[in-house]
Structures are given as C-alpha cells and as structure tokens.
Amino acid sequence: MTRLPVAIVERLAPLAALPVRRTRSVARRAYAWLDDRSDLRRLLRVGLYEAVPKRGAWAYTLGSATLILIGNQIVTGIFLTMIYVPSTTEGWETLNWIKQHDEFASLVRGLHLWGAYVLLFVIGLHMVRTFFSGSYKRPRELNWLSGVALLLLVLGLAITGAFLPWDQAAYWTAVVTTNIPSYTPVIGEYLRTLWRGGDFVGPITLVRTYGIHIWLLPALLLGVIGLHLYLLRHNAEFGSYVNYRGAYRADGARPEREARRELEPPYPSLPTDDEWAAPLETEDFYPDQTFKDGLVSLAVMTLVFVLAVTVGAPLEERATQNTTTYTPVPEWFYLPLDQLLVLVPQQLISMVLWVPLFGVLLLVLLPFVDRGHERNPFERPAVMLPALIILVFMLVLTAQGASRLFNLGV
C-alpha cells in the first residue's frame, strides 16, 4: 500500500519538473539572445567580478545601502507624483485624503519620508567611514568630491521635499529656507525672489520647489551617482588601512597571512605608494561582498519599513501665516544650524549662514590638504583631531537643539 503513492510521485515528478526545465531553457535562450546583441555577459562580469578588500568588509557596505535607499526614494517618489498636486490649495488636501482614506499610499509616503531620513543618516555614516579610512587620498580625490556632491544633493532633496506637504511645518520651513539665500552678498535678494517667485512664499514657491525636487536635483543626483560608481570601479575600493602592508609599519610586524592569490587589476596599476597600493587579502565582490551589502541593505530597508508602518509620515494643520501660537521646529538634520542661529546674536546671523559653506569648502579641500601617504587614522592626528572636534560640535548642537525643543514642549 505504501508503495503506490511513491510510484505515483515517481511518475509525476518529471512531469512537474517539465515547466521548470522549459522555463530555464527559455530564460537561457533569452539571455543568450540579449548577450549576443548587448555583450551583457561581459557587462555583468565587469560589474560583479572584482577583488575587493576583505578585512573590515562589513564597514564597506554603507555605499550600497545608500544606493538602495536612493532607489527607494525614486520608486516611492514616482508613486507619490501620481497622487500629489503641487498647489497651495490642493497639495495639503491630497496628502490629507491619503492620510484619512488610503492606507497603502500612506505607507508609501511613510517609506519616502523615513527613507529620506535614514538615507541622510547612512550617507553621513558612509562619509565618516570614508574620512576615517583616508579613502579620499590619491588617486581617489574625485571619488570623495563626487561623494560630497551627492551629500549636498541629498540634503537639497531633503529640504525641498520638506516644503511639499504645505502644512504648518512645511510653510515655515519654506519661509526660513528661502530666506537663507538672501544673505548672499550682492545677489542675495535676487536669489530669494527667484526661488520664492516674488517677495513672499506662495504658490509659485511651491511649484518651483516641486520642480527642483522631482526634476532638477534627481537628474543631477543620477548623473553624479553614475560618476561616483564609475570612479569607484576605476580606482578600485580602498577599504581601510587594516587591509594594507602600511598598517603594520609601526612595529615592523607583518601579518601572518599574505595575499592569498594574485591581485586583480586595477590595484597594482595605481600610482599610489606601494604600501597602500594593493590590499593584502581580497575577496570577490560577487558573491562575498554583495552578500554583506545585501544583508545590510535589507536591514536598513526593514528599519525604514518598520518606521513607516509604526510612526508613519506626519501631516500638521494646513499652512497659514495667520498664527501666533505655532512654534516652528526644524527638520532634525538642520538642527545644528538652527541651534547655531538660536545662539548667535542677530548681528552675526549672516556669519552663521556662512558656516555650512565653510564646512563644504573644508570637505572639498580635504583631499588637497591632507596629502600625506598615511591612511591609518591613528597616525593622522592633524586632520583627525580637528575633524573630531567639528563632528562632536555638530552632534552637540543637535543634542542641544533637541534639549531646547524638549523644554519648549514641542
């Protein structure tokens, strides 16, 4: 009796496998067809097979996580453009309708908002990691500069996106932010009027900001991402000092294990100092590094999803300037600057607004100031200590701002 079902299964199994085999065959032929016409195989090989530094590989996953988060912003952003109306009268209405009646769209909006917040955090971590590891040094100066451009573009997207709900928070963010360019010497007033579309924040401000948010900045962003990835492959991933012979100079000791295999291009061909030219141990980008990248990206996206579901995207009252009770609260990533503006007297405010520009200038100049061959952060105190002071200062301002808002009860 028990043999009958087994026999049936044995008979039916090949039949069940038939569609799978057929599908595989179709896929293989489609792939061959594509490869014949586009050289896809070579493209994949170039894209996926490369030796990357092995030690500290988990720390090098932040770039991929950033890319995945940007992908999330693009997908959810496209979805939101199909619902949102960029109008001072209807923008808030559409979002309020979503909030009241459309749970899926609310979730997408939450994913967009929290994706942006997490993206800013992850991109900041990525930059800090790159800075600590000295990855901006020759020949990777352009990698660093394109990374700085990406950071600025993401910050620009975040602040322009904050205008769009046109609730109270968005309105006052627009009032404060569009006023900032007015402190530019000579052309300040012109820039403010250009952005606002007049003397005051209004419908034209919203439409212009919307255009900047969904067209101008994303177009630039995608272009710079392409450049960043090209430079990453061209100059190869540096990793950090722990991967290099130079890391062991302090006591003259050599690592127990030397490179396990011949290093692949482009490492040995780079015109850097020998001890920082090629990692001692490497692994394949695919599947070793991509597995780690995938796990971290999954964790980050899970976090975004959880936040989108549990906290969601808030929507305050409809924007109005006729209020005396509303306390504007800045976006958390502008809290350091906001706190600085609170602290500094009126006469010096224009000076404070130059601080971010000065910060950007420092970031841009960094690879050209710190040109020594040393990559070990513990052997680069001349840049590490001032950078740590600046970093701590920003964190402190953020915490002080949060403490101030707590005591204001907002």
Next chain:
Amino acid sequence: MAVPDVLAGGIQLPGASPGFGGFLGYRIAIGSMFELHILLAGIVSGFTQFGPVVEWLGWMRRRPHFDRLAHGMGRFLIFYFAFGAASAILLISSLLVGLWGHLWAIINRVLFWPFYVEAWTFFMMVILTYLWYFSWGLLGGRYKVLHMAMGGTLIIASYLQVAMIDAVASYMLTPTQPGNPIAVFMNPTNFPLQLHRTIANLAYAGYGIAGFAAFRYLRSRDEVQRGFWDWAGSFGVIWGTAMTLTQPAIGFDYAKEIQLHAYGAWYKMMLGNLSPEFLAQIFLLGLMLLLPTWYFLRRLRSSTGRRSRVLLGLLVLLAVTTVFATIPYQFAMTYDQVQAQGMARPLWEGGLIFPFAAMIPYKIAALTAYAVFALAAVFWYLHRLPEVRWGVAGRLEQWLLITSAVLAMGMIVLMGFIRENSRFPDGIAGVVQLHGQQTISQPSIGPSGQSRAQVPFP
C-alpha cells in the same frame, strides 16, 4: 537612649545648626570645601574618562608609551580617589546636613532619582577604577581587549555619575516640575552644563598631565625618561587645548540657557557684581589657549631650530583677541545710561559709548576667534609633529605647561565660584533662600514663569 531620656537628663538638643561664625561662616566653609571638592573630583572624572581612551589609543597605535601614561593615570586615581570621596562625604554628611538642612532635604526629595543613580554609578566607578588599575598586568597581552572593555565601562560609569550630579547642580539654578523625574533631569540648563563640565574635566585632565609631565621632565636626568615626559607633556597639552577651544561655544550656549531661564543669575554674571570675575574667566580662557600656542611654537623650534611663522602669527592673534575679549563691561553702558548723562557720543568724540566692550556682538566675535585661532594652532602643531624629537625641550616650554595647568585649576575654581554665587541669595533659584532656609515659592518652568508644579514642596 530615647530622646525623652536625653531631655530628662538635662541635655538639650540644639534648636539651630552650629554657629560656625554665622551665615558668612557657613558660606565660606561650604564654598571652600566645594572648591576643593571640584578640584579633586574634576581630575578624577577627567582621568577615569580619558585614561581608558589613552590606553586604547596606545593599543591601536602599538605604542607602549601610551600604555605607560594610561597606567600612570590609573595610579594617580588610586592615590587621589579617596581624597575626592572624603571631601564629598564631609560636604554632605556634615556641612550640608548640619548647616543647610532644610535646603538639603528639599534637594534630596526633589532629586531623589538622580542621587540614587549617582550613588550606584559612583559605586561602579570605584570598583571599576581599582579593577582597571590592578588588573593591568593580569589582563595584558591577549586579554588586553577585555581590559579595555573594562576601561570603556569605567568611562560610562564615570560619565553617568557626573551627569547625575550635573542634574542636581543645574536644577538648583533652573528648577522645573519637582514631581516629574524626567522634567527634573531635563531641566533647561542640565544638558549644556553636562557638556560644559565633561569637556572641562577632560581638558583639565589634559592640562594636568601636561603640568605633571613638565614637572617630571625638569627633574629627570635619564634620557629615556626625559623623552617620555617630554612626549607626555606635549600629548597632554594638545588634548587640553583641543578640549578647551570648544568651551567658548559650549559655554556660550550654557550662558544663553541661563539667560532664558534664570535671567537674574545671568544678569549678575554678565553685567552685575560677578561680571569682573566673569571677565577674569574670559581672560584666563585666553591665557589657557595662548600659553599652549606659545608652547607649540617653542617646542617646534627646539626640535627644528626654526620658528614657525604660522604659530607666531596665531600667537599674536590670540594675544590681541585676549585683550579685546577682556574689555570691561562697564565701558559698555546701556544707551539709556549714556543718554541720561548727556554723553551719547562715541569715545573719540568725548562721549561714553564704547561699543567694543559689549557682549553682543563683539565679545561673541572674540570668543569665536579664540576657538578658530586655537584650532588652527593645534592643527598646525599636529601637522608639524613628525618633526619633533622628544627629550630636547627647553625649560621655558615646561614652565609654560606647568603654568597652563595652574591656570586650568584657577579656571575651575573661578567657574565654580561664579556659578554658585550667581543664584545667591537662593539655594534653589526662586525656591529656597540660603539665609534662614526659607521656602520662597514653587519652582516654575520656562521664560513665561508659569508654574507647572504637580507635587508641592515640603
């Protein structure tokens, strides 16, 4: 023996606290003891937070002299911990309970949780400090990571302990809802004070190391020892200066919160009878940045034989800024005062208006300049540090380090004096008076002055 028996025996319980030379005597006794306590406790906190970092740096950089320095800091803690703790016990059990019992009872009732957590974190800190020092040899080699983990825990315990005490100190200046422990802890000046004190303790540790190392350098005859103490002095002063240069911004933020939430105290410090002391503090701050810059200049010269023009320029700029920053406020009268005297003209026209003495915006600009110039000096010295040969420093450099350490101590004493006197005659600003120990009112929150008190005071 029960109390009635005592009374029956003719022994009278005292109706009031001991005389101690009257109210002024109380203030002098408690104030001087507090000053001694913060001098000891500040260095203990600084070392317990900085020592493990030095050990970790040495491990990461594979430099044994970092380990030696961290070990020395541990030994210092073992010797001096008890003095700091004993001064605190004397302060609390005898002086505060005995002389200002009413105030102390209120503080304990409102700030029960911070004190409770503080006691346990202090207990942890004591245990971890002794374990950290005495297990140095045992947990070396392959177990070093374990030792450093213990050091990391010590940092956390030490920070929490200081944070709890800061909650008490800040609450006394800007009291909030007494029934809500979170609101009590998060009172408006707590966070700025925590930052200010933590950074100050770390800076104090750096200057302390520099001063001690300079003293040892001057006494050393052995070349290896001189090399070590020379390096330790340089390391300490870099750290102290790097921490101190952030204080103008952090201190300004603290002052701003005091202005918003305890205007009377702020006015007294900035424009009132404590303003000379406050100016002296700004002057000391300038010197604490100026002398290390001078040290950097001299130290590079001792090694390279050349004078760094960049550091010389920064030294001059810091000197000019120090002079600029310490123009007395009295020169910056309000417009109404000047108008009343009919002298609303600039100084150079025979009037009384001298705008450069004003805090806003000129002193703010000077404080910013302090930070920028000192940061540039630290950066430049670190940039040139590979050229420095250890063990060849001159005597002047060492005296500059010792003076910087003494100034740091002076700064801590002065800061304590100003802060504690700013709320005088109150013990808790607006709530309890020191003299006569009278409860004045319920505490309030925010600039509006509206009380949100939920639980009445005793």
